Amino acid sequence: DSGVTQTPKHLITATGQRVTLRCSPRSGDLSVYWYQQSLDQGLQFLIHYYNGEERAKGNILERFSAQQFPDLHSELNLSSLELGDSALYFCASSRQITQGMVEGYTFGSGTRLTVV
Amino acid sequence: AQRVTQPEKLLSVFKGAPVELKCNYSYSGSPELFWYVQYSRQRLQLLLRHISRESIKGFTADLNKGETSFHLKKPFAQEEDSAMYYCALSGPVWNSGNTPLVFGKGTRLSVIA
Numbered sequence: 425d426s427g428v429t430q431t432p433k434h435l436i437t438a439t440g441q442r443v444t445l446r447c448s449p450r451s452g453d454l455s456v457y458w459y460q461q462s463l464d465q466g467l468q469f470l471i472h473y474y475n476g477e478e479r480a481k482g483n484i485l486e487r488f489s490a491q492q493f494p495d496l497h498s499e500l501n502l503s504s505l506e507l508g509d510s511a512l513y514f515c516a517s518s519r520q521i522t523q524g525m526v527e528g529y530t531f532g533s534g535t536r537l538t539v540v
Numbered sequence: 541a542q543r544v545t546q547p548e549k550l551l552s553v554f555k556g557a558p559v560e561l562k563c564n565y566s567y568s569g570s571p572e573l574f575w576y577v578q579y580s581r582q583r584l585q586l587l588l589r590h591i592s593r594e595s596i597k598g599f600t601a602d603l604n605k606g607e608t609s610f611h612l613k614k615p616f617a618q619e620e621d622s623a624m625y626y627c628a629l630s631g632p633v634w635n636s637g638n639t640p641l642v643f644g645k646g647t648r649l650s651v652i653a
Contacts, residue, residue, distance in 0.1 A: 457640050466645040480640055512581060521637035528637035531584040
């Protein structure tokens with residue numbers, strides 16, 4: 425167990441629908457990142473939250489949104505789903521890397537989204 | 541612009557042969573470099589980072605700032621090394637852990653018995 429929890433593990437839904445993916449970061453980590461992994465695009469950074477505030481945006485579509493709550497868990501909302509949104513969605517959490525620290529970034533096991 | 545390039549999509553080697561997975565990066569400043577491994581589209585696991593200079597599972601990587609490279613090497617490949625390998629950077633190094641990781645497109649390593 426990496427300490428980062430993502431739910432659900434699998435999700436199958438129809439085009440046009442809306443889904444919410446959830447991520448609980450490792451204890452003590454204030455940053456949460458969302459990534460999309462598709463077969464042809466590799467790992468694409470979507471969005472970064474730090475302690476409840478949006479810090480950076482990557483290749484995130486307007487149909488997608490995210491937030492981080494006071495307890496630091498984060499949700500990624502995907503709406504008006506299209507077939508091309510089928511992918512693995514990973515969440516990672518991190519803390520400032522200090523000397524001696526082995527791992528600053530920790531990944532969850534991902535949510536596999538299939539849009540049919 | 542931040543960019544990580546892994547020129548090989550697929551690398552096949554025989555068991556016991558040396559392995560080198562290439563990674564080049566573009567970044568104005570001093571980033572921190574990482575290698576992650578992913579088995580069968582499971583979660584990404586940290587293999588090593590250049591600051592810690594630790595060797596995990598026999599893999600090593602040296603940061604070459606002149607060539608902006610961070611190639612991953614292993615002297616003798618094992619079948620269990622077959623996986624996807626991603627090179628990534630975060631930056632700047634003094635703020636690592638507070639910025640997103642930027643990934644290359646990955647190299648699939650296949651070790652043939």
